[in-house]
Amino acid sequence: xxxxxxxxxxxxxxxxxxxxxxxxxxxxxxxxxxxxxxxxxxxxxxxxxxxxxxxxxxxxxxxxxxxxxxxxxxxxxxxxxxxxxxxxxxxxxxxxxxxxxxxxxxxxxxxxxxxxxxxxxxxxxxxxxxxxxxxxxxxxxxxxxxxxxxxxxxxxxxxxxxxxxxxxxxxxxxxxxxxxxxxxxxxxxxxxxxxxxxxxxxxxxxxxxxxxxxxxxxxxxxxxxxxxxxxxxxxxxxxxxxxxxxxxxxxxxxxxxxxxxxxxxxxxxxxxxxxxx
Numbered sequence: 001x002x003x004x005x006x007x008x009x010x011x012x013x014x015x016x017x018x019x020x021x022x023x024x025x026x027x028x029x030x031x032x033x034x035x036x037x038x039x040x041x042x043x044x045x046x047x048x049x050x051x052x053x054x055x056x057x058x059x060x061x062x063x064x065x066x067x068x069x070x071x072x073x074x075x076x077x078x079x080x081x082x083x084x085x086x087x088x089x090x091x092x093x094x095x096x097x098x099x100x101x102x103x104x105x106x107x108x109x110x111x112x113x114x115x116x117x118x119x120x121x122x123x124x125x126x127x128x129x130x131x132x133x134x135x136x137x138x139x140x141x142x143x144x145x146x147x148x149x150x151x152x153x154x155x156x157x158x159x160x161x162x163x164x165x166x167x168x169x170x171x172x173x174x175x176x177x178x179x180x181x182x183x184x185x186x187x188x189x190x191x192x193x194x195x196x197x198x199x200x201x202x203x204x205x206x207x208x209x210x211x212x213x214x215x216x217x218x219x220x221x222x223x224x225x226x227x228x229x230x231x232x233x234x235x236x237x238x239x240x241x242x243x244x245x246x247x248x249x250x251x252x253x254x255x256x257x258x259x260x261x262x263x264x265x266x267x268x269x270x271x272x273x274x275x276x277x
Contacts, residue, residue, distance in 0.1 A: 015082035
């Protein structure tokens with residue numbers, strides 16, 4: 001019996017509207033089921049690393065893992081089947097993530113005990129971003145991304161300046177403390193300076209001399225002083241983006257600007273505002 005091309009094309013179109021679309025009840029239901037499955041599968045991966053859980057529920061978790069793997073494999077095959085350009089989907093970022101999320105389970109059949117493949121399976125969590133369309137549709141995310149891009153040069157200058165400061169402090173601590181007190185090399189001193197200036201303070205290397213302790217105190221106070229600078233740079237850019245976004249919302253009737261992103265009507269004349277950009 002020969003396949004019917006028209007029927008096959010209609011089936012592909014229907015599957016495409018459900019799997020790739022979100023504007024239909026079936027598409028929204030599919031996305032909801034997929035999100036729940038992704039979260040549950042990632043939670044299962046985390047629980048598999050707990051020895052007590054693995055000892056008590058190891059067999060059950062293995063069955064559930066293969067259940068999720070088969071589910072995601074069928075979904076991946078259906079995406080290839082109904083995609084207008086299957087090769088483009090396979091080579092896309094999310095296509096590669098979809099493949100990597102199911103590949104480790106099959107690799108473990110060939111290479112038993114390959115625990116590092118568990119790290120790759122956590123990539124399933126990235127699929128939520130595609131399902132929710134966060135990168136494309138959330139204007140707040142786009143605004144934050146633009147702010148970070150615009151502040152990248154300032155942050156680079158800040159990072160470069162801090163790197164020079166770390167090098168200077170590391171050389172000073174190496175000269176003051178020396179190998180006898182754990183500062184065996186300048187790279188080791190750089191590690192101590194980074195840990196101290198970021199206020200982490202592991203305590204595996206500590207200065208012993210009075211001068212070294214004074215420099216360490218200055219380094220810690222310096223860390224508290226500069227830790228807010230990068231966030232301040234990004235915050236300033238975000239404020240500018242918010243102001244620019246408000247200015248773009250111009251009333252078509254009275255031409256007033258400065259409306260809130262959530263506003264639907266002009267606060268001066270009451271006319272309906274255009275959609276937020």
